Amino acid sequence: MGAADKDVVEEILLGDLNEVGEIADSGEWASRHSVDHGVLCDVIKSLSGFELVDSKELSRESWFLEREGEEYVENGSAEMQVFLAVPPEGITLPDLKAKVGDKLLNVGQKNAMKNGWIVMQKPLMKRKVAEAEDIVRSQLVSIKDGQEVSPDVIKDLKKRNLIARKLWKGYEVCKGPKYALKRSKPATDVTREMLQTGAWKEQEFKAYNFEALGFPISGGYLHPLLKVRAQFRKIFLNMGFEEMPTNNFVESSFWNFDVLFQPQQHPARDSHDTFFLKTPATTVELPEDYLQRVKTMHEVGGHGSIGYGYDWKREEAEKNLLRTHTTAVSSRMLYKLAQEKFVPKRYYSIDRVFRNEAVDRTHLAEFHQIEGVVCDRGLTLGDLIGVLNEFFGRLGIKKLRFKPAYNPYTEPSMEIFSYHEQLKKWVEIGNSGMFRPEMLLPMGLPPDVNVIAWGLSLERPTMILYNIDNIRDLFGHKVDLEKVKSNPICRLGI
Numbered sequence: 188m189g190a191a192d193k194d195v196v197e198e199i200l201l202g203d204l205n206e207v208g209e210i211a212d213s214g215e216w217a218s219r220h221s222v223d224h225g226v227l228c229d230v231i232k233s234l235s236g237f238e239l240v241d242s243k244e245l246s247r248e249s250w251f252l253e254r255e256g257e258e259y260v261e262n263g264s265a266e267m268q269v270f271l272a273v274p275p276e277g278i279t280l281p282d283l284k285a286k287v288g289d290k291l292l293n294v295g296q297k298n299a300m301k302n303g304w305i306v307m308q309k310p311l312m313k314r315k316v317a318e319a320e321d322i323v324r325s326q327l328v329s330i331k332d333g334q335e336v337s338p339d340v341i342k343d344l345k346k347r348n349l350i351a352r353k354l355w356k357g358y359e360v361c362k363g364p365k366y367a368l369k370r371s372k373p374a375t376d377v378t379r380e381m382l383q384t385g386a387w388k389e390q391e392f393k394a395y396n397f398e399a400l401g402f403p404i405s406g407g408y409l410h411p412l413l414k415v416r417a418q419f420r421k422i423f424l425n426m427g428f429e430e431m432p433t434n435n436f437v438e439s440s441f442w443n444f445d446v447l448f449q450p451q452q453h454p455a456r457d458s459h460d461t462f463f464l465k466t467p468a469t470t471v472e473l474p475e476d477y478l479q480r481v482k483t484m485h486e487v488g489g490h491g492s493i494g495y496g497y498d499w500k501r502e503e504a505e506k507n508l509l510r511t512h513t514t515a516v517s518s519r520m521l522y523k524l525a526q527e528k529f530v531p532k533r534y535y536s537i538d539r540v541f542r543n544e545a546v547d548r549t550h551l552a553e554f555h556q557i558e559g560v561v562c563d564r565g566l567t568l569g570d571l572i573g574v575l576n577e578f579f580g581r582l583g584i585k586k587l588r589f590k591p592a593y594n595p596y597t598e599p600s601m602e603i604f605s606y607h608e609q610l611k612k613w614v615e616i617g618n619s620g621m622f623r624p625e626m627l628l629p630m631g632l633p634p635d636v637n638v639i640a641w642g643l644s645l646e647r648p649t650m651i652l653y654n655i656d657n658i659r660d661l662f663g664h665k666v667d668l669e670k671v672k673s674n675p676i677c678r679l680g681i
């Protein structure tokens with residue numbers, strides 16, 4: 188309904204009020220004047236605002252048409268539509284189906300046959316009567332108009348899901364203090380024209396409504412990932428870990444792969460798994476002496492290792508990429524530590540990493556990794572298991588299991604599993620290991636120093652904690668903002 192309809196309804200309403208003084212029930216009035224009750228309510232609300240009328244809200248339980256009921260009012264009941272689709276000479280069932288569609292045919296055919304309107308004379312469906320009366324539609328129209336219908340009719344229509352009982356809202360209306368047959372439209376703003384022509388002197392203005400509430404202020408929100416990240420950060424800090432600087436999204440293959448003793452032919456270094464950069468395509472300033480030691484370790488080994496025995500290429504190490512794991516952050520940090528006088532350290536990082544992967548419900552091309560690293564003399568696998576139990580225990584994850592795994596840079600390596608109480612199974616939550624001497628010795632760390640480390644994604648525990656089963660609701664361009672908005676920084680007391 189457009190503004191024009193509202194104007195017409197308003198005119199009739201104000202006219203009628205002048206004659207009868209008051210309208211006891213907007214619903215009854217609307218059906219008597221054949222106007223839409225929703226439009227009438229809008230008009231009453233607006234007239235009340237300008238005090239042309241006084242209104243009192245009414246509400247009662249009433250029958251309303253469901254969508255299908257509305258459709259029948261518009262196009263006739265299913266049985267009538269089927270009846271009309273049967274031509275006097277008859278029609279085969281497939282043709283009838285093609286004409287009215289599956290859904291309508293199911294309901295309509297049954298009722299039309301029951302009403303004795305049509306009959307099956309194989310192979311044709313034929314009319315049994317020349318004309319039929321659409322009683323169901325008339326009943327629906329009566330209900331829509333708020334007229335009384337018998338309990339039996341209500342029962343039938345309800346059974347067919349054509350009507351439902353809902354709360355009806357309407358008004359009782361009488362003349363207001365500023366009642367007039369026609370409303371003069373007071374202006375809401377002073378315009379330039381009014382000032383130029385002086386029309387503002389005569390113009391009536393709408394009073395300010397100081398009672399009106401403004402829109403509630405939208406506060407700040409914390410993304411679930413940020414909240415879980417803060418939780419992890421707290422655990423690390425309480426356990427005496429320092430945060431590593433993580434500002435390089437763009438990293439050279441050298442720090443991401445080579446220093447980690449990852450051979451240059453390793454499948455992870457394929458562009459299918461890694462995003463390489465076009466500009467700048469390479470990093471040339473790499474620590475020269477260290478680079479030589481890394482090269483030697485890959486080619487021929489040393490310190491008891493036999494290396495990989497291939498031609499290590501500098502160009503491969505210089506290639507820029509988006510770091511594929513935060514272990515690149517750890518490798519830079521450990522190298523830095525090795526350049527100073529060694530002291531035991533505990534480091535952690537939580538930041539973004541990138542993988543050239545097919546995106547699905549549980550994978551994104553970018554996500555966050557959490558990494559913990561402990562360096563000290565004489566560390567063992569037992570220390571790693573102990574630290575992992577402590578770390579995950581502080582998160583509330585008590586049952587851990589470890590499975591031997593392989594990483595080029597750790598030996599031994601272990602996948603970490605935790606028992607998922609809801610899923611009733613062991614799920615993988617991280618990866619860990621002791622960094623290999625082939626990685627640590629070329630850095631220049633003392634030979635008796637061991638480094639234990641582990642990594643996990645931030646998204647997986649967040650999804651479990653927040654009951655989110657599609658990672659795209661959590662991160663990326665399709666984030667479910669409602670989920671974010673249910674995490675306000677502070678709650679307003681309204």
Ligand SMILES: N[C@@H](Cc1ccccc1)C(=O)O
Nearest residue numbers: 512514618619620640641642
């Ligand atoms: N970098 C590994 C995780 C890891 C970190 C540290 C030690 C061992 C493994 C990964 O991306 O899955």
